[in-house]
Amino acid sequence: MSSVDLAVSLFRRLEGGDFRVLQGLELGMTQYRFVPLEEVVRYSSLPPSEVGFRISNLHRLGLVYRWVGPYVGYALNTAGYDCLALNALVKGGILEALGKPLGVGKEADVYDALTPEGERVAVKFHRIGRTSFRDTRRKRGYEGDRRHISWLYRSRLAAEREFEALKLVHSVGVAVPRPIKQNRHVIVMGLIEGWELAEVGEIDEAEAVLNEVLENVRLSYQKAGVIHADLSEYNIIIQADGHVLLIDWPQYVTREHPNAEDLLRRDVRNVLNYFRRKFRVRRSLEEELARIKGEA
Ligand SMILES: Nc1ncnc2c1ncn2[C@@H]1O[C@H](COP(=O)(O)OP(=O)(O)O)[C@@H](O)[C@H]1O
Ligand SMILES: [Mg+2]
Structure with a gap:
């Protein structure tokens, strides 16, 4: 199952508190490769016991990665990050349902989807430097390493840049898919066929x-x-x-x-x-x- 399929099957069952924890992890990952539990608590502003309970559940569902080293740390995996973006796009009234894959490549997964108005659109999930956690396990300098630029950040940057380009060229009449919305590493655009x-x-x-x-x-x-x-x-x-x-x-x-x-x-x-x-x-x-x- 792709990370998008996993995210789609789970994100509607997650509660507000689960999203707070995922968002806390997202924030923590700007500072840490693996975010210590106390930091997730701090970033999510939830009681420690609730964060502990929710993060175990998210780990069991396959949305976060648990790293055991000198301390226990957590990281979003691609499915967890997909959940955050999908949730925002659904809550924002941009997407209603996700359909089948249109193109699954090395640097992106593209799916078709429906808007609440019933329009078919394309959803592109950027995947820059898809992390193999097995590799990062061996690396040092994970703790509080501010210079580390995560796959998460690079994927979001790629989506932001692509969305920016689409808006610039679409507005002058270049033949490109119509840009609709960007959230995190995901862009929603007009569906094309060909x-x-x-x-x-x-x-x-x-x-x-x-x-x-x-x-x-x-x-x-x-x-x-x-x-x-x-x-x-x-x-x-x-x-x-x-x-x-x-x-x-x-x-x-x-x-x-x-x-x-x-x-x-x-x-x-x-x-x-x-x-x-x-x-x-x-x-x-x-x-x-x-x-x-x-x-x-
Ligand atoms: N707006 C779209 N509508 C329909 N299919 C798309 C759309 N954008 C991309 N695709 C499909 O997904 C594939 C990969 O998209 P692309 O933007 O080239 O990403 P990458 O090459 O980085 O994986 C395309 O070759 C095409 O088949
Ligand atoms: Mg391509």
Whole structure:
């Protein structure tokens, strides 16, 4: 069972106090890899006996990790973190029910879902540096290590960045999923239907499809000042009507970024190389770059 499935099956049964404890752990994890019980008590503002009881229960359910070292410490695992985000999105009236997985990758799990209004949406759970607790067990410096940057923080940062990028480019008309809401490591966006360019064997109008991809890169660069920075056949979706969408934006940079030029060049080169190899469409990299930058 994936952590999302576990979270979905459990989060409606959790009580307010359980969420306080999970939130206490979340806060404690900015300071500790494994949060001592006293700190969970302090962060959750609940009586120690209640925290002890609830955390044992959460541990039994598989939502928190218990570490036994020089002291006993706790950490949220991905299912526990998923619960916090799902709870916020449901309470906030954004989500009503979660459906089936749409894409389970190395750095994200994407699910379809329903809003209270019955609209189908996509929910992307970012998973940066998915922790193997077995590895961290051997490491030292866990206690009060302020410099440690947890998977939790990095996953939230990735979601925040992707949501920011989607808002920037969507508002100038770039073809991307519509950004709806972000909470912690999760973003909710419009559901799209289609195929990754990498999965399609043959396309009728390869020239036109390539033009559309490049036009979206140009719009994004010129109107929003945004460079995707991970553009490839895996992050270009072709819809049934032949139109394209660009997805997966957490690593975007702005035009002011010191490596902006290199990253834009790499994006365009990736796309042109793929179209040349796969569809025998030839274009000049320099000409396309000039057009994208408005120098043509
Ligand atoms: N808005 C969406 N609607 C439908 N499916 C999506 C949506 N966003 C992503 N997907 C599916 O999930 C897969 C992974 O999403 P992506 O954003 O590329 O994350 P990553 O590559 O980091 O795992 C995509 O290839 C696509 O199949
Ligand atoms: Mg991707």
